[in-house]
Amino acid sequence: MVNQQIYIVEDDANIRDIVNAYLKKEGGYHVTLLETAEDAWELTSTGQPDMWILDIMLPGMDGYELCKKIRQVSEVPIIIISAKDEEVDKILGLELGSDDYLTKPFSPRELVARVKRLFKRTELQPIQNNTASHLIHLGKLEIDKGARIVHWNQQEIEVTSKEFDMLEIFARQPNRAFSREELLTLVWGG
Structure with a gap:
């Protein structure tokens, strides 16, 4: 049984209920249903x-707007489901930080498959961090995800953007070995 928590923000009760049922039945996820972004x-x-x-x-x-606000404090996966199916809408959603975009009407099974794929790709595990300040602490290492700054033993260390991304991946899962292919996918994308 999966223990991941998914928040669904959808104002259509029928869609909320269907998505909720499929995620619980086919994925075993814990789901929280919300009607408004607020x-x-x-x-x-x-x-x-x-x-x-x-x-x-x-x-x-x-x-x-909610997607943009989430990205200011978190890097958790975001899937957008929308009746807006124009290319510009999809591009805007992706540029604001969503990881996937699915247009309505959609198959609930396809959504579950995308959720599973996204969880597998990101391999989320509990992170020891302060979500309010976007900090990850690991021994003498401190990573500020919001400002993209790295400190070692309280001294700022200069890193490139890709080095920062890799360091964050390693800090999230400190006891895990990654293959070259995994790192290429996680840092540089598919």
Whole structure:
């Protein structure tokens, strides 16, 4: 049984219920259902889920704005589900930080497959960090994900963007060995 927590932010109750049922039945995920971006954002004060599934057209704050706010504090996977199927909408969603974009109507099984693939790719494990300040602490190492700054023994270390990405991957899973192919995929993409 999977223990990952997924927040679904969708104002259509039918879609919420169907997605919830499939994620629980086929993936064994813990799901939290939210109707508005404001409710979802308020819930982040208690911590982040392991994945977000966001609709774009929400009452009040839209899904794009929520995606942008999530990316300011977290790198957890985000999947956008939306009736907006224009290329510009998909590109905007991806540029704001979503990891995947699925247009409505969609197959719930396809969504579950995408969730599983994204979890497998990111291989999320619990991270010892302070989500409020975006810090990862590992011994004398401190990584500030928000500012993209690395400190070793309280001294700032200059690293390139790719070095930072690799260091963050290693710090998230300090007791794991990575293959060259995994690192290429995780840092440079598919």
